[in-house]
Amino acid sequence: MLTSEWYEVMAKNATTDLWVVPSWEGRPEYGSPTLDDGREVYDVIACGNLEDIPFNVWFERNTDAKGKRHGDILWSGGLESQPVSRRFAQAVAELGVADVKTYEIDLIDRRKGPIEGYVGFVPSLTGKGEISSWNWRKGKTSFAWVMSNRVLDGLLARGIDGFEYEPLEDENYIPPLK
Numbered sequence: 001m002l003t004s005e006w007y008e009v010m011a012k013n014a015t016t017d018l019w020v021v022p023s024w025e026g027r028p029e030y031g032s033p034t035l036d037d038g039r040e041v042y043d044v045i046a047c048g049n050l051e052d053i054p055f056n057v058w059f060e061r062n063t064d065a066k067g068k069r070h071g072d073i074l075w076s077g078g079l080e081s082q083p084v085s086r087r088f089a090q091a092v093a094e095l096g097v098a099d100v101k102t103y104e105i106d107l108i109d110r111r112k113g114p115i116e117g118y119v120g121f122v123p124s125l126t127g128k129g130e131i132s133s134w135n136w137r138k139g140k141t142s143f144a145w146v147m148s149n150r151v152l153d154g155l156l157a158r159g160i161d162g163f164e165y166e167p168l169e170d171e172n173y174i175p176p177l178k
Contacts (some may be wrong), residue, residue: 004167006174007152008134009145011082012164013073018115019062019075020083020107024055046080046141048103048122058106059083061115071162072155073083074118080133080141083107085116088160092131095154146174 013019022045032042037052044052062077062176072088089102101122123129123145127136130151134142146168155161168174 005149006168007149007165008026008168009073009131009147009152009163009165011073012023012069012071013075014069015065015067017065017067017069017071017075019067019077020059021062021076022057022079022081023060024053032148038052042081043140046119046122047125048101048120049113050103050105050120058108059108059118060107069162070115070117072160073121073163078143080143082121082143084121085160085162086117086119087158088155088162089119089121091155091158091160092151095130095149095151097130099124099126100131122150140164 021126022042023042024075034040035044039052041053041057044050045057050057051055059076063084064077070085072085074083076082081107084102092100103120103122105118105120107118109115123136124132125136125139125141126143128149133140134144134145134146136146153164
């Protein structure tokens, strides 16, 4: 039974979990290159605007961890773009969660081929959704999300629990939902 009105939600990130990273040909080991308009590539990916990037982007297994456990939210090493399982995305839609976005992604394991069943996910960046970015006040994505009790309860009731959550105590991050 959930006891709080709001929860902090994030991907499981043990070394036994599948970790992923956005990738493209020529991706630097560190940092995020910028597009001609000045936006950082990682930020554009995290907002689900792959069509704005003039090259092919995909997600791939991060070799920093050897995990194989596929969660409902995948850890991307602290980057702001977390793929979610299709069942997570479908449940969010069924629950009528507003102000979130999904987008198609390619997810691959370079040694084993495609990993099916995941989409990109963008939480609310306005604070008007029941799944909001931790950084919604700045209009930015984050690796942790703020989720309402209603949505978390709905996900758990459907057996969608491949992520971590804990009661949110810091009222500065609770969305206004207006």
